[in-house]
Amino acid sequence: MTLAPRIYATLQHLFMKGIIETVELREKPEREEEDKRTYLLTADGKPKYALRMDTPENTAMSEQLHKAYPDSPLLPNVKYADPVKGYLVQLYVEGTAGNVTEERGSKKVWLPLIVTELLNRYETDEAGGKWGRLTEPCSSWSEFNERELSKARENLNGLQPAEDCERVALLLDPLSEADGKFLLHGGMEARNLIFLKQELVGVIEPKPTVGPVLYDLVQAFCSTPDDLSLEVLFEAYSRLNEQTAGQERLVQEALLRIYCRMGVCAAEQSAELDEYVAAWQFWRMLLPEA
Numbered sequence: 001m002t003l004a005p006r007i008y009a010t011l012q013h014l015f016m017k018g019i020i021e022t023v024e025l026r027e028k029p030e031r032e033e034e035d036k037r038t039y040l041l042t043a044d045g046k047p048k049y050a051l052r053m054d055t056p057e058n059t060a061m062s063e064q065l066h067k068a069y070p071d072s073p074l075l076p077n078v079k080y081a082d083p084v085k086g087y088l089v090q091l092y093v094e095g096t097a098g099n100v101t102e103e104r105g106s107k108k109v110w111l112p113l114i115v116t117e118l119l120n121r122y123e124t125d126e127a128g129g130k131w132g133r134l135t136e137p138c139s140s141w142s143e144f145n146e147r148e149l150s151k152a153r154e155n156l157n158g159l160q161p162a163e164d165c166e167r168v169a170l171l172l173d174p175l176s177e178a179d180g181k182f183l184l185h186g187g188m189e190a191r192n193l194i195f196l197k198q199e200l201v202g203v204i205e206p207k208p209t210v211g212p213v214l215y216d217l218v219q220a221f222c223s224t225p226d227d228l229s230l231e232v233l234f235e236a237y238s239r240l241n242e243q244t245a246g247q248e249r250l251v252q253e254a255l256l257r258i259y260c261r262m263g264v265c266a267a268e269q270s271a272e273l274d275e276y277v278a279a280w281q282f283w284r285m286l287l288p289e290a
Contacts, residue, residue, distance in 0.1 A: 007039065010051070010087060019080045019089065020049060031205070038205075040092065047092040049079065050204075056085035061134045061208040063088060068183050074118045074203045075185075093202035098193035098224065105198035107227040108235070113200050114220050115239040118185065125183040125210050133186065134208045141178035141211055145256065152263025159266055160277075167287040168259045171252045179245050184209040188219035214245055218253045222261045225275035228283070251286055258283055 007025065014020045023041040030050070031038040036058065041049040054062070059082065066078045066088075076090040096103035104110075130137035132144030149172065153165050186209030194202035209215065217240070221233050230251070237243065237250055245253075258280060265273040 014080065014089060023048060047094065050090045050092050051087060052090065053087045057135055059085040059088060062206050065183060065185065065206045065208045068123060069121050072118045072121050076202060076204055093194045093204060095194040095196035095201050098190040098195055103195050103198065104224065105195055105200060107224065107232055110200035111220055111232060111236040112239045114203065115217065115236055118203060119213050119216055120241045122182040122184065122213055125181055131210050134210060142172065142176035144211065145172055145175055148260045149256065152260040155263035155266040160262065163290060164284055166290045168256060170288045170290065171256050175252055175256060179212040179214055181210060182213050184211055184216045188216050188223055190223045193223065213240065214253050218257045221254065222257045225272050225279055228258065228279040255283055255287060
Protein backbone atom coordinates (compact mmCIF):
# COMPACT_ATOMS: atom_id res chain seq x y z
CA MET A 1 0.00 0.00 0.00
CA THR A 2 1.37 3.41 -0.92
CA LEU A 3 1.58 6.07 1.75
CA ALA A 4 -1.38 8.19 0.59
CA PRO A 5 -3.97 5.34 0.60
CA ARG A 6 -2.65 4.26 3.98
CA ILE A 7 -3.22 7.73 5.42
CA TYR A 8 -6.74 8.02 4.06
CA ALA A 9 -7.59 4.51 5.29
CA THR A 10 -6.31 5.57 8.72
CA LEU A 11 -8.44 8.72 8.72
CA GLN A 12 -11.52 6.73 7.73
CA HIS A 13 -10.84 4.27 10.55
CA LEU A 14 -10.48 7.08 13.09
CA PHE A 15 -13.68 8.73 11.88
CA MET A 16 -15.67 5.49 12.03
CA LYS A 17 -14.50 4.91 15.60
CA GLY A 18 -15.60 8.42 16.58
CA ILE A 19 -12.08 9.48 17.51
CA ILE A 20 -11.98 12.40 15.10
CA GLU A 21 -14.61 14.38 13.25
CA THR A 22 -14.48 15.35 9.60
CA VAL A 23 -11.03 16.76 8.94
CA GLU A 24 -8.87 17.84 6.03
CA LEU A 25 -5.39 16.47 5.51
CA ARG A 26 -2.49 18.65 4.49
CA GLU A 27 -0.86 16.52 1.82
CA LYS A 28 2.68 17.58 2.63
CA PRO A 29 3.99 16.30 5.98
CA GLU A 30 4.33 19.01 8.61
CA ARG A 31 7.51 17.22 9.69
CA GLU A 32 9.50 14.44 8.06
CA GLU A 33 12.49 12.56 9.43
CA GLU A 34 13.65 9.12 8.28
CA ASP A 35 10.66 6.77 8.81
CA LYS A 36 8.70 9.39 10.76
CA ARG A 37 6.07 11.67 9.24
CA THR A 38 3.76 14.07 11.04
CA TYR A 39 0.64 15.21 9.18
CA LEU A 40 -1.55 18.14 10.17
CA LEU A 41 -5.29 17.54 10.28
CA THR A 42 -7.53 20.61 10.09
CA ALA A 43 -11.20 21.17 10.93
CA ASP A 44 -13.03 24.25 9.65
CA GLY A 45 -9.73 25.49 8.27
CA LYS A 46 -7.98 25.40 11.65
CA PRO A 47 -5.32 22.91 12.82
CA LYS A 48 -6.88 20.35 15.14
CA TYR A 49 -4.78 17.17 15.28
CA ALA A 50 -1.29 15.91 14.51
CA LEU A 51 -1.10 12.43 12.97
CA ARG A 52 2.35 10.99 13.81
CA MET A 53 3.23 7.97 11.67
CA ASP A 54 6.36 6.13 12.73
CA THR A 55 7.89 2.70 13.18
CA PRO A 56 6.09 0.46 15.70
CA GLU A 57 9.08 0.61 18.05
CA ASN A 58 9.26 4.41 18.07
CA THR A 59 5.49 4.75 18.38
CA ALA A 60 5.39 2.37 21.35
CA MET A 61 8.19 4.28 23.10
CA SER A 62 6.48 7.64 22.54
CA GLU A 63 3.18 6.27 23.83
CA GLN A 64 4.99 4.98 26.92
CA LEU A 65 6.39 8.44 27.66
CA HIS A 66 3.04 10.19 27.27
CA LYS A 67 1.34 7.62 29.50
CA ALA A 68 4.01 8.13 32.15
CA TYR A 69 3.48 11.89 32.39
CA PRO A 70 -0.15 12.65 31.42
CA ASP A 71 -0.34 15.67 33.73
CA SER A 72 2.47 17.66 32.11
CA PRO A 73 0.96 20.69 30.33
CA LEU A 74 3.95 20.73 27.96
CA LEU A 75 3.36 17.29 26.44
CA PRO A 76 0.71 17.07 23.69
CA ASN A 77 -2.45 15.21 24.63
CA VAL A 78 -2.59 11.80 22.95
CA LYS A 79 -6.12 11.26 21.69
CA TYR A 80 -5.53 7.80 20.23
CA ALA A 81 -2.74 5.25 19.93
CA ASP A 82 -2.85 2.67 17.16
CA PRO A 83 -3.00 -0.82 18.77
CA VAL A 84 -0.37 -2.10 16.32
CA LYS A 85 1.78 0.98 16.96
CA GLY A 86 1.74 2.47 13.48
CA TYR A 87 0.75 5.97 14.58
CA LEU A 88 -0.42 8.34 17.30
CA VAL A 89 -3.11 11.00 17.07
CA GLN A 90 -2.35 14.05 19.19
CA LEU A 91 -4.08 17.34 19.76
CA TYR A 92 -2.30 20.00 17.71
CA VAL A 93 -0.04 22.36 19.66
CA GLU A 94 -0.40 25.83 18.16
CA GLY A 95 2.80 27.80 17.86
CA THR A 96 6.19 28.03 16.18
CA ALA A 97 9.21 25.77 16.61
CA GLY A 98 12.02 27.17 18.70
CA ASN A 99 14.54 27.02 15.89
CA VAL A 100 12.84 30.14 14.50
CA THR A 101 14.87 32.62 16.54
CA GLU A 102 12.54 35.62 16.39
CA GLU A 103 9.61 33.55 17.71
CA ARG A 104 11.55 32.07 20.61
CA GLY A 105 11.21 33.53 24.08
CA SER A 106 13.98 34.13 26.59
CA LYS A 107 15.82 31.04 27.80
CA LYS A 108 15.84 32.60 31.26
CA VAL A 109 12.07 32.13 31.22
CA TRP A 110 11.40 28.95 29.25
CA LEU A 111 14.19 26.76 30.65
CA PRO A 112 12.90 26.98 34.26
CA LEU A 113 9.42 26.28 32.86
CA ILE A 114 10.63 23.00 31.35
CA VAL A 115 11.95 22.09 34.80
CA THR A 116 8.77 22.87 36.75
CA GLU A 117 6.23 21.62 34.20
CA LEU A 118 7.99 18.53 32.88
CA LEU A 119 11.26 17.49 34.51
CA ASN A 120 9.89 17.70 38.06
CA ARG A 121 7.23 15.17 37.03
CA TYR A 122 9.73 12.55 35.92
CA GLU A 123 9.58 9.19 37.66
CA THR A 124 12.32 6.66 38.28
CA ASP A 125 12.68 3.79 35.83
CA GLU A 126 14.58 0.98 37.50
CA ALA A 127 13.08 -1.83 35.41
CA GLY A 128 15.55 -3.59 33.12
CA GLY A 129 19.16 -2.77 32.38
CA LYS A 130 18.62 -0.37 29.49
CA TRP A 131 20.22 3.09 29.40
CA GLY A 132 20.21 5.86 26.81
CA ARG A 133 17.92 5.88 23.78
CA LEU A 134 15.34 3.15 24.19
CA THR A 135 15.46 2.50 20.44
CA GLU A 136 19.25 2.03 20.64
CA PRO A 137 19.79 1.00 24.27
CA CYS A 138 23.14 0.84 26.00
CA SER A 139 24.19 -1.37 28.88
CA SER A 140 25.27 1.63 30.97
CA TRP A 141 25.06 5.42 31.08
CA SER A 142 28.81 5.51 30.55
CA GLU A 143 28.43 3.64 27.26
CA PHE A 144 25.78 6.13 26.12
CA ASN A 145 28.07 9.09 26.86
CA GLU A 146 30.93 7.43 25.01
CA ARG A 147 28.70 6.90 21.97
CA GLU A 148 27.64 10.53 21.97
CA LEU A 149 31.20 11.82 22.23
CA SER A 150 32.37 9.43 19.51
CA LYS A 151 29.80 10.90 17.11
CA ALA A 152 30.86 14.44 18.01
CA ARG A 153 34.55 13.59 17.54
CA GLU A 154 33.83 12.30 14.03
CA ASN A 155 31.62 15.25 13.07
CA LEU A 156 34.02 17.90 14.41
CA ASN A 157 37.17 16.36 12.95
CA GLY A 158 39.09 19.19 11.32
CA LEU A 159 36.64 21.80 12.61
CA GLN A 160 37.70 21.94 16.25
CA PRO A 161 41.09 21.32 17.90
CA ALA A 162 41.70 17.64 18.65
CA GLU A 163 42.92 18.74 22.08
CA ASP A 164 39.41 19.90 22.96
CA CYS A 165 37.98 16.45 22.32
CA GLU A 166 40.74 14.88 24.39
CA ARG A 167 39.91 17.18 27.28
CA VAL A 168 36.17 16.56 26.94
CA ALA A 169 36.91 12.82 27.04
CA LEU A 170 38.38 13.33 30.51
CA LEU A 171 34.82 14.10 31.68
CA LEU A 172 33.57 10.62 30.79
CA ASP A 173 34.93 9.08 33.99
CA PRO A 174 33.38 11.56 36.48
CA LEU A 175 30.10 11.42 34.50
CA SER A 176 30.07 7.62 34.18
CA GLU A 177 27.78 7.07 37.17
CA ALA A 178 24.30 8.39 36.41
CA ASP A 179 22.71 10.53 39.10
CA GLY A 180 19.44 8.57 39.09
CA LYS A 181 17.59 6.61 36.43
CA PHE A 182 14.45 8.18 34.92
CA LEU A 183 12.31 7.91 31.82
CA LEU A 184 13.21 11.09 29.91
CA HIS A 185 11.74 12.95 26.94
CA GLY A 186 15.15 12.78 25.28
CA GLY A 187 14.30 15.09 22.38
CA MET A 188 15.11 18.48 23.88
CA GLU A 189 15.99 20.18 20.61
CA ALA A 190 14.98 23.69 19.58
CA ARG A 191 12.76 22.41 16.76
CA ASN A 192 10.80 20.37 19.31
CA LEU A 193 10.10 23.33 21.59
CA ILE A 194 6.90 25.11 20.57
CA PHE A 195 6.39 28.80 21.33
CA LEU A 196 3.29 30.95 21.08
CA LYS A 197 3.78 34.70 21.44
CA GLN A 198 7.30 33.90 22.71
CA GLU A 199 5.97 31.68 25.51
CA LEU A 200 6.80 27.97 25.67
CA VAL A 201 3.59 25.99 25.19
CA GLY A 202 4.75 22.51 24.18
CA VAL A 203 7.58 19.99 23.94
CA ILE A 204 6.95 17.54 21.11
CA GLU A 205 8.65 14.66 19.22
CA PRO A 206 10.12 12.70 22.14
CA LYS A 207 13.08 10.37 21.80
CA PRO A 208 12.43 8.36 24.96
CA THR A 209 15.65 7.92 26.90
CA VAL A 210 16.56 6.36 30.23
CA GLY A 211 19.05 8.34 32.27
CA PRO A 212 19.46 11.13 34.84
CA VAL A 213 17.13 14.14 34.83
CA LEU A 214 20.21 16.31 34.42
CA TYR A 215 20.51 15.04 30.84
CA ASP A 216 17.22 16.56 29.70
CA LEU A 217 17.88 19.78 31.60
CA VAL A 218 21.28 20.31 30.01
CA GLN A 219 20.07 19.20 26.58
CA ALA A 220 17.35 21.85 26.76
CA PHE A 221 19.95 24.40 27.91
CA CYS A 222 22.16 23.52 24.93
CA SER A 223 19.31 23.37 22.41
CA THR A 224 19.89 26.97 21.32
CA PRO A 225 23.19 28.87 21.12
CA ASP A 226 21.89 31.96 22.94
CA ASP A 227 22.21 32.48 26.71
CA LEU A 228 24.68 29.63 27.23
CA SER A 229 25.70 31.14 30.54
CA LEU A 230 26.36 29.63 33.94
CA GLU A 231 23.77 31.99 35.42
CA VAL A 232 20.96 30.64 33.22
CA LEU A 233 21.99 27.02 33.83
CA PHE A 234 22.29 27.38 37.61
CA GLU A 235 18.98 29.22 37.90
CA ALA A 236 17.12 26.51 35.98
CA TYR A 237 18.81 23.80 38.04
CA SER A 238 17.68 25.52 41.24
CA ARG A 239 14.07 24.80 40.21
CA LEU A 240 14.58 21.02 40.25
CA ASN A 241 12.81 19.27 43.10
CA GLU A 242 15.73 16.90 43.62
CA GLN A 243 19.08 18.69 43.48
CA THR A 244 21.60 15.93 43.97
CA ALA A 245 24.38 17.23 41.71
CA GLY A 246 26.83 19.90 42.73
CA GLN A 247 27.84 22.80 40.50
CA GLU A 248 30.98 20.97 39.36
CA ARG A 249 28.91 18.04 38.06
CA LEU A 250 26.50 20.45 36.38
CA VAL A 251 29.35 22.22 34.57
CA GLN A 252 30.88 18.89 33.50
CA GLU A 253 27.55 17.78 32.05
CA ALA A 254 27.18 21.09 30.19
CA LEU A 255 30.69 20.83 28.73
CA LEU A 256 30.00 17.37 27.32
CA ARG A 257 26.58 18.27 25.91
CA ILE A 258 27.65 21.58 24.35
CA TYR A 259 30.53 19.83 22.61
CA CYS A 260 28.17 17.10 21.36
CA ARG A 261 25.70 19.75 20.24
CA MET A 262 28.41 21.36 18.12
CA GLY A 263 28.94 17.95 16.56
CA VAL A 264 25.26 17.69 15.65
CA CYS A 265 25.35 21.17 14.10
CA ALA A 266 28.43 20.23 12.08
CA ALA A 267 26.74 17.06 10.80
CA GLU A 268 23.60 19.01 9.83
CA GLN A 269 25.66 21.90 8.41
CA SER A 270 23.62 24.18 10.63
CA ALA A 271 24.09 27.92 10.41
CA GLU A 272 24.10 27.96 14.23
CA LEU A 273 27.47 26.20 14.41
CA ASP A 274 29.38 29.49 14.41
CA GLU A 275 27.31 30.72 17.37
CA TYR A 276 28.02 27.54 19.32
CA VAL A 277 31.72 27.80 18.52
CA ALA A 278 31.71 31.38 19.80
CA ALA A 279 30.03 30.30 23.05
CA TRP A 280 32.46 27.37 23.34
CA GLN A 281 35.40 29.77 23.71
CA PHE A 282 34.20 30.49 27.25
CA TRP A 283 33.22 26.95 28.14
CA ARG A 284 36.45 25.35 26.91
CA MET A 285 38.32 27.32 29.58
CA LEU A 286 36.47 25.19 32.13
CA LEU A 287 37.72 21.90 30.67
CA PRO A 288 40.15 19.77 32.69
CA GLU A 289 43.74 19.89 31.52
CA ALA A 290 44.86 16.96 29.36
